Amino acid sequence: MRFMAIIKATPDTEAGVLPTETQLNEMGKFNAELVKAGVLLAGEGLHSSSKGARVKFEGEKRTVVDGPFAETKELIAGFWLLDVKSIDEAIEWVKRVPNFDDGESEIEIRRVFEAEDFGPAFTPEARAAEAALREQIGG
Amino acid sequence: MTASDAHRAIDAVWRIESARVIAGLARIVRDVGLAEELAQDALVAALEQWPAEGVPRNPGAWLMATGRRRAIDLIRREQNLRRKVEILGHELDPDGAAPEVEDPQEISDDLLRLVFVSCHPVLSTEARVALTLRLLGGLTTDEIARAFLASESTIAQRIVRAKKTLAKAEVPFEVPGRDELPARLSSVLEVVYLVFNEGYSATAGDDWLRPSLCNEALRLGRVLAGLAPAEPEVHGLVALMEIQASRSAARVGADGKPVLLLEQDRGRWDQLLIRRGLAALAKAEELGGAGGPYALQAAIAACHGRAREADDTDWGRIADLYKTLGEVMPSPIVELNRAVAVSMAEGPAAGLELVDALGAEPALKSYHLLPSVRGDFLAKLGRLPEARAEFEKAASLTRNERERTLLLERAEGCG
Numbered sequence: 001m002r003f004m005a006i007i008k009a010t011p012d013t014e015a016g017v018l019p020t021e022t023q024l025n026e027m028g029k030f031n032a033e034l035v036k037a038g039v040l041l042a043g044e045g046l047h048s049s050s051k052g053a054r055v056k057f058e059g060e061k062r063t064v065v066d067g068p069f070a071e072t073k074e075l076i077a078g079f080w081l082l083d084v085k086s087i088d089e090a091i092e093w094v095k096r097v098p099n100f101d102d103g104e105s106e107i108e109i110r111r112v113f114e115a116e117d118f119g120p121a122f123t124p125e126a127r128a129a130e131a132a133l134r135e136q137i138g139g
Numbered sequence: 140m141t142a143s144d145a146h147r148a149i150d151a152v153w154r155i156e157s158a159r160v161i162a163g164l165a166r167i168v169r170d171v172g173l174a175e176e177l178a179q180d181a182l183v184a185a186l187e188q189w190p191a192e193g194v195p196r197n198p199g200a201w202l203m204a205t206g207r208r209r210a211i212d213l214i215r216r217e218q219n220l221r222r223k224v225e226i227l228g229h230e231l232d233p234d235g236a237a238p239e240v241e242d243p244q245e246i247s248d249d250l251l252r253l254v255f256v257s258c259h260p261v262l263s264t265e266a267r268v269a270l271t272l273r274l275l276g277g278l279t280t281d282e283i284a285r286a287f288l289a290s291e292s293t294i295a296q297r298i299v300r301a302k303k304t305l306a307k308a309e310v311p312f313e314v315p316g317r318d319e320l321p322a323r324l325s326s327v328l329e330v331v332y333l334v335f336n337e338g339y340s341a342t343a344g345d346d347w348l349r350p351s352l353c354n355e356a357l358r359l360g361r362v363l364a365g366l367a368p369a370e371p372e373v374h375g376l377v378a379l380m381e382i383q384a385s386r387s388a389a390r391v392g393a394d395g396k397p398v399l400l401l402e403q404d405r406g407r408w409d410q411l412l413i414r415r416g417l418a419a420l421a422k423a424e425e426l427g428g429a430g431g432p433y434a435l436q437a438a439i440a441a442c443h444g445r446a447r448e449a450d451d452t453d454w455g456r457i458a459d460l461y462k463t464l465g466e467v468m469p470s471p472i473v474e475l476n477r478a479v480a481v482s483m484a485e486g487p488a489a490g491l492e493l494v495d496a497l498g499a500e501p502a503l504k505s506y507h508l509l510p511s512v513r514g515d516f517l518a519k520l521g522r523l524p525e526a527r528a529e530f531e532k533a534a535s536l537t538r539n540e541r542e543r544t545l546l547l548e549r550a551e552g553c554g
Binding site: 039042086 | 147148150151152154155247351354357358359360361362365366388411415
């Protein structure tokens with residue numbers, strides 16, 4: 001099963017405060033543990049929302065809103081994509097993420113849909129469309 | 140924390156920590172079977188204590204320390220105390236308290252030793268598979284039994300016997316020396332790939348644990364790549380498994396029937412796994428391992444993985460790779476695959492020539508794919524009566540009902 005561990009933003013991540021060398025090392029060690037255990041499929045850190053944008057939808061209308069965005073706790077700052085046996089295993093890994101922040105922060109764990117979860121509703125046409133998309137982004 | 144929450148947490152911790160705990164204990168007691176029992180004792184202690192006291196901050200270290208204490212108790216109880224304590228001398232200080240902090244390199248070394256012992260040639264292949272899943276995958280006997288469609292007692296006995304065999308043969312807890320390494324490593328890779336293929340051959344309606352063997356094998360392969368990063372064939376095997384696993388959603392149609400590679404909906408191929416596979420293959424090649432049997436098979440799989448549509452497949456390269464593979468791993472099946480690739484690259488006449496050279500191969504005498512492939516080439520060349528005979532022969536050889544119907548339809552189509 002695949003789970004995405006989503007790192008929620010904090011005032012620090014939103015302020016673009018870069019991690020110290022020690023923090024980078026600690027996180028590097030944790031990532032190495034994930035790799036050694038064979039569970040890390042992918043993972044990235046994200047710039048603050050001030051370097052992002054939102055596209056809002058309303059029927060045919062599209063409105064672009066540039067960052068930063070206010071509701072810090074609802075923003076995300078990075079993710080890991082984990083390949084594990086159960087959500088409990090994902091939780092156990094996430095508990096081990098090094099924490100440098102005395103304040104509150106949060107990592108949310110969500111199960112990733114896999115093709116078989118869609119069943120017959122995921123038609124060949126939908127799949128083909130998705131395939132074309134993945135090819136574009138995946139190269 | 141409720142008891143069931145604690146049990147779920149313990150399961151997860153066990154999944155993550157068990158191999159390391161067993162490996163660390165095996166270094167102390169020099170007996171993999173005993174180490175596993177001690178680790179199980181530590182697990183039982185966790186099941187008793189954690190629901191009330193909560194999961195400790197460092198659950199792996201807790202299990203290890205508990206297992207160690209049991210090991211020391213056990214050794215003290217034994218009559219040959221003195222001799223064993225001497226052996227243990229370098230591990231434990233006089234009070235019997237072992238260091239709590241583990242050196243990561245030491246843990247890796249112990250895990251690698253555990254891998255080699257679990258896949259030791261003194262054990263049958265079946266025993267290696269069961270022991271590897273048990274000791275390194277942290278699977279229960281019941282899970283292994285369900286995955287392999289065997290009874291729990293069969294698997295339990297297999298594991299008990301395997302442990303006894305290792306103890307009796309006094310298999311040392313170590314990584315094999317340079318001379319032995321290639322053969323021993325290939326025994327490890329064989330076990331991992333066998334687990335993968337067992338999962339890959341699962342069909343709809345099987346227990347979900349069967350297809351999950353693919354994930355177990357992938358995980359073991361990825362772990363192994365971390366433990367032995369300089370071994371190109373480890374990366375080759377990981378590449379092969381990642382790319383094959385990328386197709387798992389496309390291999391079965393909505394009706395539950397298998398879909399052939401060239402007819403698969405490539406949109407269902409997992410691009411993340413393909414990219415991971417290609418990266419692992421690049422690593423194998425960087426390490427000078429492009430010519431290894433797993434790397435070659437991965438390179439063939441990669442040719443398919445890179446092709447956006449079946450028509451884009453680089454059949455010339457696939458034919459060349461099969462030729463090289465046939466040289467390092469001579470096999471009539473590889474040769475038959477090469478014939479198919481050659482026919483796709485150069486036309487059916489060239490393929491037919493290769494297949495005809497295989498005609499006398501005793502290993503393929505009752506292999507239905509030989510006449511089936513030959514029939515296909517003949518049909519494409521317009522030699523229909525001969526093609527019909529080949530399809531009929533193939534139909535009489537296959538044991539698969541669905542395949543027989545398909546072959547008889549093709550025979551019929553030849554007029």
